[in-house]
Amino acid sequence: MEKKHYERPHIIKLEAGMPGKSGIRTEQAPTTHIDGMAVKELVKTYGSPLFVLSEQTIRSTYRKAFKAFSTRYPNVQFAWSYKTNYLSAVCNIFHQEGAWAEVVSGFEYDKAIANGVDPGKIIFNGPGKSREELIMATEKGSLIHIDHLDELYLLIEVAEKTSQKPRVSIRVNMDTGIYPMWDRFGFNYESGQAWDALNKIMHSGKLELMGLHTHIGTFIMTATAYAIAATKLADLARSLQQKFNHHLKYIDIGGGFASKNTLKGSYLPGSDTNPSFDEYAEAISSALINSHFSPGELPLLILETGRALVDEAGYIISSVIANKRLSSGRRATILDAGVNLLFTAFWYQHQVTVAQGVSQHREDTTLYGPLCMNIDCVRESVNLPMLNINDQVVIHHTGAYNVTQWMQFITLRPNVVLIDENGNAHVIRESETLESVTGGEKTPEHLIKLR
Amino acid sequence: MKIKHQIAISDTGFLFNPATGESFTVNPVGAEIINLLREGHTWQEIIDKITEMYSVERNSFEKDLHEFAGIMKMHQLLDKDE
Amino acid sequence: MSKPRYTIAVTGLNAIDSPGPGVAVIRGLLEAASFDARIIGLAYESLEPGIYMPNLTNHTYQIPYPTAGTDELMERLTYIHSRENIDVIIPNFDAELYSFMKLEPKLKQMGIRMFLPTFEQFEERHKVNLTKFGEKYGIDVPLGIAITDPAEIYKHEKELDFPLMVKGKWYDAYIAYNMEQARNYFNKIAAKWGYPVILQKFVHGTEYNVTGLGDGNGNTIAAVPMRKQYITDKGKAWAGISIADENLMDLTRRFVESTGWRGGFELEMMKSNDGRYYLMEINPRIPAWVYLAVGVGQNIPEALTRLALGEKVEPYTNYEVGKLFIRYAWDMIVDRSEFENYSVNGELKKDEHGKETL
Numbered sequence: 001m002e003k004k005h006y007e008r009p010h011i012i013k014l015e016a017g018m019p020g021k022s023g024i025r026t027e028q029a030p031t032t033h034i035d036g037m038a039v040k041e042l043v044k045t046y047g048s049p050l051f052v053l054s055e056q057t058i059r060s061t062y063r064k065a066f067k068a069f070s071t072r073y074p075n076v077q078f079a080w081s082y083k084t085n086y087l088s089a090v091c092n093i094f095h096q097e098g099a100w101a102e103v104v105s106g107f108e109y110d111k112a113i114a115n116g117v118d119p120g121k122i123i124f125n126g127p128g129k130s131r132e133e134l135i136m137a138t139e140k141g142s143l144i145h146i147d148h149l150d151e152l153y154l155l156i157e158v159a160e161k162t163s164q165k166p167r168v169s170i171r172v173n174m175d176t177g178i179y180p181m182w183d184r185f186g187f188n189y190e191s192g193q194a195w196d197a198l199n200k201i202m203h204s205g206k207l208e209l210m211g212l213h214t215h216i217g218t219f220i221m222t223a224t225a226y227a228i229a230a231t232k233l234a235d236l237a238r239s240l241q242q243k244f245n246h247h248l249k250y251i252d253i254g255g256g257f258a259s260k261n262t263l264k265g266s267y268l269p270g271s272d273t274n275p276s277f278d279e280y281a282e283a284i285s286s287a288l289i290n291s292h293f294s295p296g297e298l299p300l301l302i303l304e305t306g307r308a309l310v311d312e313a314g315y316i317i318s319s320v321i322a323n324k325r326l327s328s329g330r331r332a333t334i335l336d337a338g339v340n341l342l343f344t345a346f347w348y349q350h351q352v353t354v355a356q357g358v359s360q361h362r363e364d365t366t367l368y369g370p371l372c373m374n375i376d377c378v379r380e381s382v383n384l385p386m387l388n389i390n391d392q393v394v395i396h397h398t399g400a401y402n403v404t405q406w407m408q409f410i411t412l413r414p415n416v417v418l419i420d421e422n423g424n425a426h427v428i429r430e431s432e433t434l435e436s437v438t439g440g441e442k443t444p445e446h447l448i449k450l451r
Numbered sequence: 452m453k454i455k456h457q458i459a460i461s462d463t464g465f466l467f468n469p470a471t472g473e474s475f476t477v478n479p480v481g482a483e484i485i486n487l488l489r490e491g492h493t494w495q496e497i498i499d500k501i502t503e504m505y506s507v508e509r510n511s512f513e514k515d516l517h518e519f520a521g522i523m524k525m526h527q528l529l530d531k532d533e
Numbered sequence: 534m535s536k537p538r539y540t541i542a543v544t545g546l547n548a549i550d551s552p553g554p555g556v557a558v559i560r561g562l563l564e565a566a567s568f569d570a571r572i573i574g575l576a577y578e579s580l581e582p583g584i585y586m587p588n589l590t591n592h593t594y595q596i597p598y599p600t601a602g603t604d605e606l607m608e609r610l611t612y613i614h615s616r617e618n619i620d621v622i623i624p625n626f627d628a629e630l631y632s633f634m635k636l637e638p639k640l641k642q643m644g645i646r647m648f649l650p651t652f653e654q655f656e657e658r659h660k661v662n663l664t665k666f667g668e669k670y671g672i673d674v675p676l677g678i679a680i681t682d683p684a685e686i687y688k689h690e691k692e693l694d695f696p697l698m699v700k701g702k703w704y705d706a707y708i709a710y711n712m713e714q715a716r717n718y719f720n721k722i723a724a725k726w727g728y729p730v731i732l733q734k735f736v737h738g739t740e741y742n743v744t745g746l747g748d749g750n751g752n753t754i755a756a757v758p759m760r761k762q763y764i765t766d767k768g769k770a771w772a773g774i775s776i777a778d779e780n781l782m783d784l785t786r787r788f789v790e791s792t793g794w795r796g797g798f799e800l801e802m803m804k805s806n807d808g809r810y811y812l813m814e815i816n817p818r819i820p821a822w823v824y825l826a827v828g829v830g831q832n833i834p835e836a837l838t839r840l841a842l843g844e845k846v847e848p849y850t851n852y853e854v855g856k857l858f859i860r861y862a863w864d865m866i867v868d869r870s871e872f873e874n875y876s877v878n879g880e881l882k883k884d885e886h887g888k889e890t891l
Contacts, residue, residue, distance in 0.1 A: 003503075003504060003505050003506040003507075004504055004505045004506065005505070005506065006480065006505035006506050006507035006512075007478055007479070007480055008478075008480065008515045008518075008519075009477075009478065009480040009481035009483075009484050009515060009516065009519040010477065010478045010480070010481050010519070011466070011475050011476070011477045011478075011481050011519070011522055011523065011526070011528075012475060012476050012477075013473055013474070013475050013526060014473075014474040014475060014476060014579065014876055028601075028605070179681065265723065265727035265728050266727050267599070267600060267628065267702070267703060267726060267727050268599055268600065268602075268628075268631060268632070269600060269601070269602040271602055271603075271604075272602055272603050272631070272632060272635060273631070323518075325518065325521070325522075329525065361464075361476065361478035386478065388507075388511070389511065461873065461877075463873070463877040463878070464877065465873045465876065465877050467869060467873075474869075474872070474873070474876070476876065476877060
């Protein structure tokens with residue numbers, strides 16, 4: 001006779017339940033499969049913890065976003081934000097879908113070139129570009145987004161020696177009603193810095209002014225802020241037309257769209273409250289269409305959104321190492337994936353579901369990672385069913401920033417697999433070995449022997 | 452280990468302690484253990500029976516049973532002599 | 534001609550010292566002249582008194598908290614609808630309104646009607662946006678500032694002056710008399726309700742409330758003003774009296790007309806010592822004291838139900854002035870099995886006589 005499924009014995013005291021008007025009772029269904037592949041099988045084949053990315057979700061999310069904009073605005077271009085997730089397999093899905101590359105370092109620039117991206121379709125952002133990088137990007141004809149005056153002067157200098165004229169835009173920061181206002185990148189709109197920089201570019205005659213760029217912040221929960229940003233950039237474009245009869249090729253509205261994750265401190269889940277692509281697209285497109293541009297001269301609209309395009313496509317499968325009870329009586333579960341892999345645990349309440357069938361009994365649990373470090377907490381409080389050792393949980397919406405901001409800290413990083421559209425899994429980054437971490441180390445002769 | 456004799460548990464896993472007025476919910480394995488306790492089974496017998504019925508290793512269950520007993524004790528559901 | 538019979542699901546059954554409006558709404562529905570109501574309770578917690586009160590609900594179901602997301606709520610409502618065939622849902626908690634508004638089109642397809650404010654109305658009257666709201670509609674509101682960092686209290690100390698109100702995005706409001714208290718309340722509220730926390734200028738004066746109903750086209754279908762007679766330590770009215778104040782009625786009509794308000798509402802007003810009326814807060818739902826309105830001749834829950842069902846409703850024009858409501862506490866004797874059934878099964882059926890059956 002087959003034995004019954006075992007679930008740890010469990011008893012919960014019914015607290016005098018008065019509606020606290022808040023609460024965390026959830027009954028989320030188990031995630032036994034990701035894109036048709038059994039979680040248990042994935043772990044058996046590729047180990048635990050395991051990063052999983054869904055090609056199908058990436059493509060469908062991209063298409064949804066592109067459709068939201070292209071149905072509202074005549075000329076739309078996405079540029080994949082490398083820092084969000086620069087695994088080549090992921091970048092190339094976006095490039096296949098038609099996205100350009102948006103990079104913020106020489107390293108990312110080289111990565112985009114190595115991926116075969118047409119250099120003319122690489123946007124080079126960021127405050128830290130070196131002279132050599134600027135020369136390279138200029139020679140290859142990439143789009144350079146200037147962050148500060150020193151960079152502007154450096155580029156004018158570079159332009160003396162390069163065969164090509166640098167193709168540039170400036171990054172503009174502004175008040176869009178968003179708090180905090182990001183004023184550390186680019187030139188300020190309200191104070192006239194941006195207009196001043198544009199004048200310098202036009203008067204220098206050494207640079208080819210292609211467009212205007214802004215990036216108003218991150219995880220922006222109100223679409224109207226983008227309408228304000230688009231309007232301000234359109235105003236700058238109009239001033240350029242009037243003063244220099246110069247017509248810009250594009251307006252780059254940057255990124256910052258919220259994904260479906262829930263920020264810590266939010267009461268309602270992000271999947272309910274965060275704006276959809278349609279809402280962002282409506283705000284931005286209407287602002288540009290209603291500006292002074294005549295229909296024929298609407299500039300190309302570039303979007304650099306990263307997070308909202310890839311977050312939902314990422315999962316981390318993690319296994320239970322141990323269960324313990326804290327001195328307060330509170331339950332804690334130790335997982336084999338911690339903040340070393342899940343950097344975003346610092347600001348999201350990631351949705352965590354179990355990977356196997358369970359009864360309806362649940363308990364408030366703290367989820368810790370495996371690191372011997374107090375910061376390693378995946379969820380301070382989550383209502384989960386009883387988990388046994390070696391059971392799996394699935395952490396959702398982990399596609400953005402984790403495989404770039406993860407830490408080589410205390411332990412090695414695991415396999416990353418991509419499930420393709422036919423339901424086949426591919427390792428797209430192999431798990432690390434001792435050699436991958438220590439390979440670059442050089443130990444002086446006198447420190448090799450221990451005695 | 453002995454459970455306080457007045458404690459009643461319903462089929463739905465609802466447990467009421469008339470001495471303290473506290474109510475609890477218990478999952479199926481927990482209910483099974485409490486019923487075995489009420490029938491007067493020993494620690495070893497409980498381990499035998501549960502590991503026979505459920506797909507669980509002896510060691511693993513023994514650890515869980517320890518913890519379960521600890522929580523029962525914390526909630527004052529066990530007799531003092533234990 | 535026999536009256537139609539509607540199945541109406543109502544939340545907010547927590548008739549406690551800081552009560553939800555559900556029980557009062559149900560009383561209005563059961564007294565409706567134009568229809569018979571069969572009431573389905575929707576509750577979050579197992580000790581909400583409305584679950585157990587006799588002759589109130591036919592059946593109460595537990596529903597997931599808004600934090601669980603609309604998908605789960607939808608799943609639960611679909612199940613309940615399959616068993617009860619609901620005509621109308623009246624949600625009564627601020628924190629759940631967003632979720633119900635989000636589900637309104639889907640529920641409508643299933644044949645379930647609601648009568649809720651639009652997202653725009655819901656957002657612009659939000660505490661966080663109240664200052665802008667006042668400017669837009671020419672209504673006096675006390676200066677309010679939304680902050681995300683306790684250090685900002687120092688920045689705005691001069692404009693606001695102590696004492697000041699510290700309010701949560703969804704619930705909770707405290708009067709802070711000094712910086713120390715303000716910081717404490719900030720942290721307390723932020724921990725529970727998240728950011729932003731609202732600082733609001735304190736207005737000295739007398740508090741008046743108006744409950745009413747807008748038809749969504751700018752018409753005020755009902756409006757009853759009340760002065761709180763006794764306030765509990767939680768700031769809730771324990772007794773109040775209906776009053777006649779044309780200024781309040783004017784303000785209310787102006788509010789409904791200019792916003793095109795759809796649904797029930799409560800306006801919290803302060804008449805300052807120099808005779809000015811300030812709008813302190815707009816609650817986008819029926820208040821817990823709505824039974825006073827029913828008692829003085831304006832059955833707001835009934836009218837709201839009829840609006841939800843698409844009927845034409847004539848505005849109420851009169852109400853009795855000088856009637857009091859006095860809330861009272863009343864101990865019910867409840868069998869443990871009812872509590873057990875609700876706790877374990879997430880639902881409790883009552884028959885016509887209010888006895889539990891399963």
